[in-house]
Amino acid sequence: MAKITKIATQKRAGRYNLELDGRFAFGISENVLAKFGLMKGRELTKEEIERIKEADLVDQGLKVALNYLSPALRTEKQVRDRLKGKEIKAAVIDSVIDYLKSQQLLNDASYAKAYVQTKQVFSPKGPRAIAMELKKAGVSELLIDDALANYQEESQLAVATKLAEKIARTHRRDSTRIRQQKTAQALVQKGFSFDIATAAINQIDIASDEEDEQENAQREAEKALRRQRTGTAKERYYKVKSKLYSKGFSAETIESVLEQLDFGQDDER
Known part of the structure; x- marks a missing residue:
């Protein structure tokens, strides 16, 4: 048995130092202090001390998880990855996850449905892209299919x-x-x-009107011609013509534009 001889506040808010038999033993959170009803003079068994230490580790992990969850919904995988990144033990992570699920603070089904709704308004995406992103976030295929069922x-x-x-x-x-x-x-x-x-x-009305189409073709033709610094006028002519075809312009528009360009004095078309 070990007796609590002193409980002192740390500089960190909500943290306390626990002394057993006149010596510093370990630090604990205010939540753990209250949960176990710790006070000066109480005697603790080795088993109780280990449970207190374990509870404090879980409490610290829970704080990390809650801070991560505070700005947005997260999946179980995302929370696990964040806790692993903080070098928290696997057993502690499991306890944190179980608690979050019991309090409905972690729910992959709710996350998936909210994600699908969000992607219809903000940064719009189709179902295939959404499914890939949800899978990457650790959501099961069953939950993904269920969430996407509402995206008709x-x-x-x-x-x-x-x-x-x-x-x-x-x-x-x-x-x-x-x-x-x-x-x-x-x-x-x-x-x-x-x-x-x-x-x-x-x-939608995606087609350019005749005037815009002509201007676009003219711009592309002039750009292509500027790049043709070598070759005969005839070679330059056909290279520009080929470029305009590759850009999707009609034969009529291309011929109209080419008639307006100067390919040089040796132009033999």
Whole structure:
């Protein structure tokens, strides 16, 4: 048996030093102090001392976990990884996780459903990308499927359409065909199916008007011509023409633009 001869506050708020038989034994939190009803003069067995020490380790781990959980929901894997990063023992981590689950502070199902809802509004993504991110966060496939069940095709199309409008604006200097391709590619990369991406593009007015298409082609042609510093005029002509075709412009637009460019005096087309 060991007798508590002194309980003194530490500089750290909520922490106390415990002296047993006149010697410093270990530090404990205020929660553990209250939980075990510790006070000066009480005698403790070796088993009680070990339980107190273990409880303090769990309490410290719990504080780390709660601080990590305070700004946002987390998965069990994310919390475990954070605790491991703090070099907390596996047994202590298990106790912390069990407590958090019992208090409904850690719930992968709730996390997955909230994540799916958030990704429909903020930083929009399709179901495939969301599923990959949830899997990476440690959520089981069963819970992922359950959460995504509420992300129906109608909602996917609405989200994808808004995203398509934004993406298309960033490619307004491209030809209509390339603009469509880049928008579709971006939507697929965001986790939407090709069918949803196509349907979203069909929902918006992505085609450039004739004047814009002409200006875009003119800009690309002049840029391509500036890069052709060698070769005959005929070679430069066909290289620029090939570049415009690769950029998705129509034959009619290309011919119109090429007629306005100066390829040199030896131009033989």
